[in-house]
């Protein structure tokens with residue numbers, strides 16, 4: 001047992017104890033229907049990390065264990081979170097998510113964690129994806145057919161999440177942060193779709209009763225979910241609301257509820273090419289009447305390379321923001337956001353795009 005394995009405990013970080021065998025960790029969205037069909041409980045480690053009481057301390061713990069400073073903050077946080085919460089099994093996406101996952105898997109394996117690889121084929125080949133889902137199901141002791149039944153049972157819940165999204169961008173009753181939170185949680189449905197559904201219905205009945213509160217500016221947020229704690233509230237303070245959360249919305253699979261399991265995960269844009277993602281983003285820029293888009297990138301993330309393609313591929317102004325460690329926005333980033341929103345307001349007053 002390494003130094004890190006000896007010093008990390010869930011209570012020190014406000015983490016749940018996930019050492020029981022039914023828990024299976026996720027590094028990103030995978031066909032969660034397979035996990036439920038196997039009678040297991042999926043836990044998105046990203047959500048566990050960022051909602052812990054001390055995410056900065058988890059990042060620091062990874063550095064203490066030897067993780068380089070120039071590794072993405074999410075990866076450092078995920079590594080330490082998995083060890084601290086004691087999880088014994090993790091599904092790691094080896095293609096279609098993160099270039100740093102392979103090495104992270106190896107450092108988990110060193111601690112005796114069972115790592116199950118899953119790969120989204122870059123070319124969206126249906127046969128290859130089907131083979132991956134079947135292999136995944138077999139590894140967990142279930143079948144594609146059983147997972148299909150779970151997929152069908154989740155359709156009403158996915159429709160309700162789509163309604164929450166509508167309450168955000170069309171009815172102006174749900175904030176950008178609430179939209180982010182509910183959608184991002186669809187990667188694992190909090191481990192229990194029935195409980196998640198009950199909580200969602202509670203939230204929706206409260207939101208429906210609110211007075212509509214239209215924003216001065218309508219923004220899109222694209223890229224990986226932000227590691228920054230106050231981005232949405234800072235934007236709200238400027239009268240700018242995020243009415244489109246790109247990746248978080250993709251986690252909900254609301255565009256493909258009519259598809260079978262393979263079709264559903266082929267329609268999911270995040271693991272595939274940036275051009276496929278752009279098609280979805282452009283559709284939503286028009287549908288939701290966005291004034292501009294924030295492209296969030298993580299320090300040391302390979303996805304930063306795609307920023308130039310994204311900027312050229314969208315017809316609305318794009319502000320690229322970079323985050324590193326968990327915590328609030330720094331002064332420079334706040335200034336850049338203020339300048340961006342002011343320029344969008346000016347353009348709107350003058351009736352033109354920048």
Ligand code: SF4
Pocket residue numbers: 072073074075097098099100224298300301302303
């Ligand atoms: S932000 Fe980039 S580097 Fe970090 S985990 Fe996500 S894909 Fe990987």
